[in-house]
Amino acid sequence: MSRLVDRTAGFLAARTTRRGFLFSSAVVGSALVAAPATYVLRPGSAYAALCGRDASCQAGYSVFCCSVSRGMNKCPPGTFVGGWWKADGSAFCCDAEGRPRARYYIDCQGRCTGCRDGCADHFCDRGCVSCECRCNSGSCDRRRVCCNYFRYGQCHQEIGCGGPVACRVVTCTPPYRLYDACGSTSATDDRTATHTAPCLAGPCT
Numbered sequence: 531m532s533r534l535v536d537r538t539a540g541f542l543a544a545r546t547t548r549r550g551f552l553f554s555s556a557v558v559g560s561a562l563v564a565a566p567a568t569y570v571l572r573p574g575s576a577y578a579a580l581c582g583r584d585a586s587c588q589a590g591y592s593v594f595c596c597s598v599s600r601g602m603n604k605c606p607p608g609t610f611v612g613g614w615w616k617a618d619g620s621a622f623c624c625d626a627e628g629r630p631r632a633r634y635y636i637d638c639q640g641r642c643t644g645c646r647d648g649c650a651d652h653f654c655d656r657g658c659v660s661c662e663c664r665c666n667s668g669s670c671d672r673r674r675v676c677c678n679y680f681r682y683g684q685c686h687q688e689i690g691c692g693g694p695v696a697c698r699v700v701t702c703t704p705p706y707r708l709y710d711a712c713g714s715t716s717a718t719d720d721r722t723a724t725h726t727a728p729c730l731a732g733p734c735t
Contacts, residue, residue, distance in 0.1 A: 580727070580728050580732075581670035581671045581672075582724040582726045583724045583725060584673075584722075585672060585673060587666070587674055590678070591673045591674065591678075591725065592673055592675075592677070592678050593675050593697050594671055594673070594697060594700065594727040595638060595697035595698060595699050596727060597666055597673075597697070597727045597729055601729045603699055603700065603701075603729075604699055605638035605699060606697065608640065608641055608660050609638040609640055609697075610639055610641060610685075611637075611639075611705070611712060612638070612681045612682070612683065612686060612692055613682025613683045613684045613685050613717075614636045614637065614682060614684060614705040614717070615634075615719050615722075616632045616635070616716060616717070616718055617635070617718070617719060617720050617722045618720055619723065620723045621733040621734065622702070622730075622731065623702035623734065632704075633723065634700065634702070635699070635719075636685075636698060636699040636701065637682065637695045637698050638695065638696050638697050638699060639681060639692040639693055639694070640676055640692065640695075641660065641692070641693060642654035642659065642691050642692065643658060643659070643660050644658050649691040652681070652692065653691070653692060653693065653694075658693070659693035660693075661675065663676050664676070669728055670727075670728065671727035671729075675696065675697065676693070676694050676695070676696050677695075678695045679693075679694045680694075680695060682717050684705075684706075684713040685705065685712040700730060
C-alpha cells in the first residue's frame, strides 16, 4: 500500500504545484487507507472516496453533521441527542497499539415544534419539525438531511416525541461517557464502519 501511495504522489508531483501536490497526495493517501477498494477499483476521485460507502442520498443513510454545520462535529441547534450505535473494528478509531476499535455514531434528532395534538409512534408529524427533508449537496457526503424517522433511543428518554434524524456525529469515545443523558445499551452496525466525510478526521492507521 505504501508503494502505491509513493508512486501516486510521484505522478502528481510532476503535474502540479508544491502546495497542490501536498494536498493531493494527502487526499490520495487518505483515500487509499479509508476506502482502497472504492478508490482503486472503481471510477471516481480520491475526494469522493473519502466519503466512504453509501454516500449517495439514495443509499438511505443520514448525513454527517459536519457536512451541514460548517465543519462542526456536534448536534446543531434545534436537535437533541436521540441515540447511538457503533461499528466495530473501525480504521478511524484505534487503541494505543494502533489496532482498530469501535467507532460511535450519534443521531441528532430534530425537535418537534408547533405540535398541538402530541405525536404518533413517538415521532411528530413533518409539519411539526423545523427542518425539511433533502439531500445534502456541496460535498461527496450527499446523504439525507432530516429524512429518516428512526431512533435508537438510548439518549434523552425523557423526550418522548422527536423528529427525524437531522444528522449524525461520530466519536471514538462511548457516548454514555460524553452525555449524561445517554445510556450504555449498545447497538452495532458494522456496515457503517467506512462511512465518513472530508470534514471528519481521517483513519488512524
